[in-house]
Amino acid sequence: MFTTVLTEGPVSRVDVARRTGLSSAAVTKAARPFIEAGYLEELASGGRTAPGAGRPANPLAIRPDREYFVGVKITGDDLIGVVTDLRADVRVSAHHALAGHDVDHVVRALADLVGELLAGAGNLRERAYCLGVAVSGDVDRASGVVRYSPFLGWRDVPLAALLEDATGLTVTLENDVKALAVAEQWFGEGVGASSFALVTVGTGIGSALVVNGGLVRGAHGVAGEIGHVPVADGGPSCHCGGRGCVEAIASTEAILTRARQVTGEPALSMDDAVTRARGGDQPLREVFAAAGHAIGLGLAALVNLFGPERVVVSGEGVATYDLFEEQIRRTFAVQVFGSAARCRLVIRPLPFEEWARGAAAVAVQSLFVSDSD
């Protein structure tokens, strides 16, 4: 009930009842504690003042300023932090460079960043109790442990517990791509979609899938590895041990390696490659198109297998999406099967702050949903 109002509201009790399958009376009953705690309010409708007892047609709305949430994304180089309201709208943001990957250093730096964020504006501190943290790699949300993070060189770090001690906040830890997917599911393209996929393109290529309203976590801890879908039999070797994986063709590093081969310039930078491709350099344009083709093949594999309503393609690699997008769409259109072609494909850049917002969205989710699936 609450998540329906949170993600789709303001919405009348009648509509909530229809969408959740509850009776109108059950909705009223379920809403009462949230109204009493100040998370929900009943809006006036048709010129009347809202009576506390609740009329079915009066819309229920979230009170976004009832509580604030801190979200931090940890990268190999820095920490990006935001404070959001209940609807994951960003109110304050800040960055900190990391001097190293030592666990103690990262914990202290993160606690400092949180302190700075909450000192930033007005009464944020008095209404912020929850911190969401997003890290790439193998993260166990339930236990709050970073099982393996290649970028940080960490194994089995009980980060949530360390951060609870250091900040005094309730901490939820999540894989960064899954955190972004939660933000999309609750507050973005995923709202109202029973299934969707978020694909991130950049240093790595990954995805998070939502099916029947739940995140696909994988029975053995692996799911959404679109970067390791094999699309080019006999293609380039991938660090995973396979060949022809999407990531071996379309990751930032794979593109740069190929661009250096094609130009014969071993010191070519990515920025220069992008500038020259945009300027019309045909061999370099083809390197980006080949990456877009591999991404399009991977998307077709994903969509033909699980038929999502929508797919969002994002990530820092898509900052140059003008060089990819046409080929992604063309390849996808050729390889998608039958009516799966009706899947809506959204391709857009991803500001780095969005990753931190994803972490905050996970903190919001943790507060209201006991089972994160």
Added chain:
Amino acid sequence: MFTTVLTEGPVSRVDVARRTGLSSAAVTKAARPFIEAGYLEELASGGRTAPGAGRPANPLAIRPDREYFVGVKITGDDLIGVVTDLRADVRVSAHHALAGHDVDHVVRALADLVGELLAGAGNLRERAYCLGVAVSGDVDRASGVVRYSPFLGWRDVPLAALLEDATGLTVTLENDVKALAVAEQWFGEGVGASSFALVTVGTGIGSALVVNGGLVRGAHGVAGEIGHVPVADGGPSCHCGGRGCVEAIASTEAILTRARQVTGEPALSMDDAVTRARGGDQPLREVFAAAGHAIGLGLAALVNLFGPERVVVSGEGVATYDLFEEQIRRTFAVQVFGSAARCRLVIRPLPFEEWARGAAAVAVQSLFVSDSD
């Protein structure tokens, strides 16, 4: 509650409570109508006779002979029918050749087959009320309509309604691969697995995926199309319009076409190709191995994206699985990502009668689960 006992029983009320999250008292209450209707019984435990009131430790068991179910698979050439008990164990089976694909003819032939099956043995007829029918293609289970069946040349045929008139039974219509997946989910490899995939290899190559306990149906009606996962960039053209699809390399027709090319014998039959490959003909062995390689790549795509607990590979094409299996497993092992390699891979032939059993399993499911997901 009932499905737990049906698929995993006999099982004590305490265990049912643990698995379903219900209280022991709620299980007892939920079980009562099923016991009264004769679907469940309480077994004696510890040498005592089972009291009607129900002791938590006494196992609940299904009474498989309480009701029978008819399942029929329609192919382009014939009808395969079975009668099963409540646990989808086959009691009687029969085949009918089809003289054509005219809807009236198929409906009449199917009604005759059902009559014959139920006349077969003892008191089957008095306890059979439900018919499940499985057809390949685009089938809308909810409305009972065959939207599109390439093998039959049908579009928008309201088959369930026509068969209810012709047989007097309650009819459930389902796509054949999804029906097989229901049989696996309820009575086979899928029991107790929160996620699994069934992949069928033969004239076509398809799959059905179960994630978080529910069948993935696809927001736009398409899902599980592993046959149209592109695995060989620039590979052979596929009838779907794409290139390098698994089906374009590993379907029965694709294998035969390639075998004829390799041998230079345009009239080579599949049986001869299989015999000679088994006899050690190296070029022909490589044709089958290439098919196994493509299937292995498709399986890696599926498993890296979904991370199912188990995968069953089956279908009439796997009757010759001695020629595929080694290469399927080898390619899968190279391309599967990280701990997804722990996914259990079962490769086995599929007797044609199994398709009809899948249809019967769908009829069982329809009787007890209102939402088939």
